[in-house]
Amino acid sequence: MSLIPEVLTSRELLVNLTLREVKGKYKRTALGQLWSLLNPLALMVVYTLVFSVIIRIDPGPGDPSGIDIFAIWLMCALLPWSFFTNVVNGGMSALVGNENLIKKVYFPRYVLIVASALASTYTWTIEMAVLAVAILLVGGNVLPYLPLVLLAMVVLLVFSLGVAMAMSVANAYFRDTQHLMSILFMVWFYLTPILYPVAEVQRQSDRVGPVLGDVTIVDIYRLNPMEGFSDVFRSLLYDNRLPAWGSVLECVAWAVAAFAVGAWVFQRHQRRLAEVL
Known part of the structure; x- marks a missing residue:
């Protein structure tokens, strides 16, 4: 049985697990859901201070919006990035954190990953x-x-779910996965145009020239799937214009590929998860 039919047949369980995740995340805290706003706001203040005041990166005004506020430009890419990492990290811990439940009763294991993502x-x-x-x-x-x-x-x-499903299985077999991913995310973050515009990469690429045949640094750089997502969200939110079709198609292709691979990996291993955990 494929992922979508399995999840649909477990709608009630999915809803209950999602509500448990939402309510339990900030349970017994004074600010509750406000923490979900304070965390990215704190990052925004720090990065804005460092990269727009000290290092002085200027992405320029939005075209055609005319918005010229670094903090807003930053958040348009930082929030999608934070969501992506939260889904993947949540997916990796979902199976391990529910080890007792998985060993006691059978249910579609997909539900744990999807509930965490929702x-x-x-x-x-x-x-x-x-x-x-x-x-x-x-x-x-x-x-x-x-x-x-x-x-x-x-x-x-969809893209995040695909990566989360694959990484959750890897983490069930090899607990080092979550630690390796934390390092990967740190490197990936700085290889994504969140704190600086792609124009800076293009400038350096033009200065260096081709590095392998006709392939340039910026060509390699654009293989990063989160580069396309950052471009789409900034175009819509900061520039107030339609994103380039190339970026849109790139994001859709990455999402379909990641979801297909993640679902295939998870489906192959989900019946053995109780033994592995």
Whole structure:
């Protein structure tokens, strides 16, 4: 049985697990769900101070929005990145954290990964809504593009789910996976145009020239799937324009490929998870 039918037949379990994740994340904290806003705001303040005041990176005003606020430009890519890493990290810990449940009763193991991802989506939606309001307050015309932003969020969710399913299986077999991923995410973060514009990479690529035949540094750089997602979200939110079709197709292709591979890996191993854990 494929992933989608299995999840649909376990809708009630999925809803209950998602609600448990949402309610339990900030249980017994004074600020509750406000922590979901304070964490990215703290990162925004630190990165804005370092990269727009000290190092002075200037991405330029949005075209054609005219918005010229580094903090908003930063958040348009930082929030999708944070969501992606939260889904993958949550997926890796979902199986290990529910080891007793998996060993006691059979149910579609996919549900644990999907529930964790939906809980992260709930938090991300709140963060993106606050960002949209901030863009409106500074004069951005983001309202016509919100439906496309929602579609982009769904595509990123599919991509993140695919990676999370594959990594959750790897972590069940090799617990070192979660530690290796933390290092990979640190490197991946700085290889993604979150703190600096792609124009900086293009400038260095033009200076160095081809590195392998006709292949340039920027050609290799654009193989990063999160580069395409960053471009799409910044185009819609910061620039208030339609993203390039190349970036859109790239994101969809990565999402379909990641989900297909992740679902295949998970389906092959899910019946053995009780033994492995």
